[in-house]
Ligand code: AMP
């Protein structure tokens with residue numbers, strides 16, 4: 351079958367890598383792809399922000415299966431358009447993708463369905479913000495309602511700071527139209543967990559859990575990023591917790607969306623805070639996480655095509671995934687300056703030596719390839735990943751690989767999975 355992956359990040363490289371292992375796949379495309387993906391799939395140009403461009407690509411390829419990586423095409427309605435034309439596509443419709451596209455929609459949905467989440471207020475003006483702030487303790491979280499690529503959340507230490515941030519969001523200076531509405535939220539404490547499930551609109555099957563590291567600096571310091579690294583182990587949550595999360599969060603979401611007429615198919619990514627009062631939802635994503643996908647797929651032993659088809663065809667079951675008991679980790683190497691401004695076009699060396707280390711796979715994100723050489727082309731450049739029976743070994747392998755790779759300005763966190771190793 352002909353399979354098309356949409357996107358150009360590390361998540362998409364991991365998808366391509368895994369899909370290539372399926373005996374069902376005879377031809378693999380990725381659009382637009384990146385330097386590393388070029389070695390494993392045929393890359394084609396596309397504008398991920400344009401439905402016309404995506405549909406034109408579909409017309410050209412007539413894919414038997416399309417896998418949508420990032421949220422933007424989903425929120426534009428690529429699944430609706432492809433489905434209408436009879437092209438099987440994995441992911442939620444535009445209506446269902448609201449769970450990620452609008453934080454106020456998600457919060458109100460959670461409240462309607464009594465799913466645990468932090469107390470919040472939705473505000474459309476600075477006056478509403480000021481009056482709502484009187485009801486919050488400090489620190490308080492200020493969120494842009496719309497999609498802001500990880501840059502729409504600020505934890506404010508004072509009410510003055512919260513009001514100033516909200517004003518910048520509301521006036522469009524901070525994240526454009528995504529900030530036209532803001533959500534204020536109580537700040538939760540605990541460990542974050544990325545809990546992803548496969549849904550066919552009715553049933554859900556959990557993926558192995560993972561933990562992301564959102565802040566740019568070691569010890570969770572500095573600004574938020576798209577994610578600087580992630581790991582997955584069999585012990586990250588126990589079976590009892592997994593079942594609790596399915597019963598109290600994932601399944602009620604899928605059932606609630608169906609009851610409200612927006613059936614949710616695809617991966618539902620529940621971003622959770624494991625608080626002393628129990629797990630609470632921080633956010634939903636309507637897709638696989640990046641970088642969580644890299645360690646998650648490294649542990650997947652069954653055929654990914656079969657699982658994606660089960661979602662599309664409405665026959666998801668607990669047996670859709672077979673997982674390795676091994677641990678896996680992904681360390682993101684980023685461009686100097688990221689998550690702020692950064693230069694691109696830096697030559698990347700040492701990839702061959704890194705790939706030679708046992709259990710290591712280097713997923714490309716912001717890279718391009720010219721005359722057999724790789725160059726940086728984005729903020730997050732590489733997801734240096736490793737798998738091993740013990741987390742400690744996986745982490746050691748990933749960092750050994752990072753040390754072999756060089757490009758001007760490269761930086762990466764040195765403490766991915768460190769807290770799990772201490773436990
Ligand atoms: P979100 O896009 O809503 O997941 O927010 C991005 C990141 O901000 C999360 O992964 C958390 O690290 C942090 N965050 C969001 N909401 C809260 C909250 N209510 N309390 C504490 N941290 C939060």
Ligand code: GLY
Pocket residue numbers: 562576577635638639640641642
């Ligand atoms: N790693 C967080 C995300 O994919 O949104």
